[in-house]
Amino acid sequence: MSSPILGSTPAHGSLTRKDVAKVALLARLALTDVELDTMTRELTTIVGFVGQLEAIETAAIDPLAHPLDTQNVFRDDVRRPSLSTAEALQSSPRHDGEYFLVPAVLGDTGAA
Amino acid sequence: MTANAPPLPSSFTTVIGLEVHVQLQTETKLFCGCSTQFGAPPNTQVCPTCLGLPGSLPVMNRRAFDLAVRAALALDCHIAPFTKWDRKNYFYPDLPKGYQISQFDLPFSADGQLEVVDPKGGWSRKVGIIRVHLEEDAGKSMHDEGAGTGDTRIDLNRAGTPLCEIVTQPDLRSPQEARAWLNELKLLLVYLGVSDCNMQEGSLRVDANVNLHIPCDGGPEAGGRIAKTPIVEIKNMNSFRSVERALVYEVARQFAEWQTTKAEMGKTPKQTRGWDDPAGVTRAQRHKEESSDYRYFPEPDLVPVTVSQAFLAETRGAMTDPPTVLRQALEAKWKISAYDADVLVNQGRDLVAYFEALAEAVGEGKVASNWMQQDVLRTLNERGGTIGEFPVRPPVLAEIIGRVAKGDFDTSRGREIFAEVLSSGRSVADVVASLGIAAVDDDELVALCRELLAENPKIVADVQAGKEQAAAGLIGQAKKKNPNVNPGKVRALCVDLIRKMG
Numbered sequence: 001m002s003s004p005i006l007g008s009t010p011a012h013g014s015l016t017r018k019d020v021a022k023v024a025l026l027a028r029l030a031l032t033d034v035e036l037d038t039m040t041r042e043l044t045t046i047v048g049f050v051g052q053l054e055a056i057e058t059a060a061i062d063p064l065a066h067p068l069d070t071q072n073v074f075r076d077d078v079r080r081p082s083l084s085t086a087e088a089l090q091s092s093p094r095h096d097g098e099y100f101l102v103p104a105v106l107g108d109t110g111a112a
Numbered sequence: 113m114t115a116n117a118p119p120l121p122s123s124f125t126t127v128i129g130l131e132v133h134v135q136l137q138t139e140t141k142l143f144c145g146c147s148t149q150f151g152a153p154p155n156t157q158v159c160p161t162c163l164g165l166p167g168s169l170p171v172m173n174r175r176a177f178d179l180a181v182r183a184a185l186a187l188d189c190h191i192a193p194f195t196k197w198d199r200k201n202y203f204y205p206d207l208p209k210g211y212q213i214s215q216f217d218l219p220f221s222a223d224g225q226l227e228v229v230d231p232k233g234g235w236s237r238k239v240g241i242i243r244v245h246l247e248e249d250a251g252k253s254m255h256d257e258g259a260g261t262g263d264t265r266i267d268l269n270r271a272g273t274p275l276c277e278i279v280t281q282p283d284l285r286s287p288q289e290a291r292a293w294l295n296e297l298k299l300l301l302v303y304l305g306v307s308d309c310n311m312q313e314g315s316l317r318v319d320a321n322v323n324l325h326i327p328c329d330g331g332p333e334a335g336g337r338i339a340k341t342p343i344v345e346i347k348n349m350n351s352f353r354s355v356e357r358a359l360v361y362e363v364a365r366q367f368a369e370w371q372t373t374k375a376e377m378g379k380t381p382k383q384t385r386g387w388d389d390p391a392g393v394t395r396a397q398r399h400k401e402e403s404s405d406y407r408y409f410p411e412p413d414l415v416p417v418t419v420s421q422a423f424l425a426e427t428r429g430a431m432t433d434p435p436t437v438l439r440q441a442l443e444a445k446w447k448i449s450a451y452d453a454d455v456l457v458n459q460g461r462d463l464v465a466y467f468e469a470l471a472e473a474v475g476e477g478k479v480a481s482n483w484m485q486q487d488v489l490r491t492l493n494e495r496g497g498t499i500g501e502f503p504v505r506p507p508v509l510a511e512i513i514g515r516v517a518k519g520d521f522d523t524s525r526g527r528e529i530f531a532e533v534l535s536s537g538r539s540v541a542d543v544v545a546s547l548g549i550a551a552v553d554d555d556e557l558v559a560l561c562r563e564l565l566a567e568n569p570k571i572v573a574d575v576q577a578g579k580e581q582a583a584a585g586l587i588g589q590a591k592k593k594n595p596n597v598n599p600g601k602v603r604a605l606c607v608d609l610i611r612k613m614g
Binding site: 028053055065066067068070071072073074075076077078079081082083084085088089091094096098099100101102103104105 | 138139142144145146147153155156158159160163165171172173174175176177194196201202203204205218253254255262263264265266268309403405407410412414415416417418485
């Protein structure tokens with residue numbers, strides 16, 4: 001089975017520098033060559049630890065989707081006050097009083 | 113269809129699957145109490161939760177979940193007894209948290225279907241539904257089109273709005289089918305009150321996946337094989353018509369490309385292309401990320417939801433008839449054609465209610481259906497507005513139709529009265545009186561017909577010689593003498609009188 005976090009990378013065993021570079025890119029982390037080496041080494045150890053879990057027999061255990069034993073928490077579809085636009089924008093690095101402003105984005109990823 | 117499309121090739125199969133996002137009709141967002149009202153000034157419907165501010169936590173909107181289940185049941189889906197939400201991680205300025213709360217491996221429903229039937233009986237297509245899941249929308253980015261250097265402006269009012277994502281099997285076989293199926297889906301969801309499906313306001317969005325299966329070396333029957341072109345996902349289509357046009361274009365483009373490159377599925381990554389509506393072409397966009405690139409993991413801030421049989425029974429019980437059932441019911445109850453039932457049902461629930469009230473009052477379905485289609489619908493299209501606010505209510509129209517049936521006046525006179533009642537708001541009796549339409553009594557009519565026959569010996573001779581249709585020549589003259597006469601009656605009476613003349 002492939003891990004949803006590391007894709008087709010095996011849960012244990014070697015993690016390549018290329019894998020780490022890709023994950024770093026997805027996380028928008030700019031790693032130097034030295035950092036990449038360090039991260040590859042350290043992450044390989046961590047993934048190795050996680051790999052130990054695979055040795056445990058889990059066939060008879062239900063998958064756990066959430067650590068809390070609570071289910072079905074809902075709220076009613078009732079409006080509550082929103083923030084004012086000024087409050088909403090105040091922590092933004094840049095805004096024009098109406099919109100958040102960000103550097104020009106080309107194209108549309110529209111991943112929804 | 114489109115001038116840019118290369119000529120269509122001969123024998124291959126077009127394979128289309130759709131991914132539809134519909135906004136659920138709730139007052140508030142999926143995880144917070146901000147309004148979902150369309151068109152508010154930018155960034156006025158935002159709060160710490162939908163802005164992704166530290167310390168805020170999502171709480172699921174019960175109505176959003178109920179509506180999503182309703183949609184899935186209407187699509188014949190299996191509802192999972194246990195469902196949970198996951199984080200889909202990607203960075204984009206309109207996604208404040210840096211992840212979208214969506215559903216990955218345990219969607220609340222799967223394995224459904226929706227059939228679309230051509231009302232003229234030409235074809236039908238059953239389309240499988242792979243899954244329906246519930247997720248939140250992102251915000252809206254506005255790019256400075258002109259210079260390409262300006263800032264991108266972000267409005268987060270839409271962020272956190274509840275969406276149902278509906279993913280179909282690749283069961284559609286032509287752009288026309290795709291459009292017809294989308295119409296049926298929209299109608300279904302509107303009928304059920306799940307979504308208003310307004311594409312202009314973004315409450316329904318469609319992406320289409322398309323590729324071609326091309327028989328090679330005579331195809332499988334001749335020992336050949338089927339070549340499958342790389343799947344292309346088309347985005348940016350803002351109407352069902354654009355969906356059809358984009359698919360028509362893309363089918364032709366893929367075939368032309370295949371003839372040159374012979375590129376097949378699996379050998380190149382899945383491509384995303386955007387539809388440029390004014391230009392009528394699709395254009396290549398970025399390569400789509402792999403599912404693993406989204407680094408899905410279970411959303412720790414939301415607890416799972418379990419669904420009981422009792423809840424499903426209750427939801428089913430509260431659901432109104434879907435359009436397919438309603439069409440058949442109207443056909444059977446009012447003895448109208450499948451085509452007529454389709455036209456009426458496709459106009460929405462309120463129009464069907466108007467029709468049923470009218471048919472009830474008239475005591476007959478076919479004539480009520482004719483008046484609905486020829487008069488009410490046409491007028492509604494010209495005037496705009498909804499059937500709910502249409503000034504001529506069913507009992508009034510039934511009165512006009514009833515008097516036509518009685519022979520008080522003919523259909524064309526009935527139409528004039530309808531138009532006058534509509535524009536003046538007066539009663540039928542009032543309008544009939546003011547238009548000088550009085551029922552012509554029988555003695556008067558006989559006298560008028562005798563007069564006509566005396567003035568038209570040639571027509572009399574023709575009718576006597578067996579050319580009964582010659583009597584039609586008398587109608588115009590009769591109307592000149594008295595505009596209130598019923599042409600049908602004049603004709604029948606004249607023929608009768610001529611016969612009696614021997």
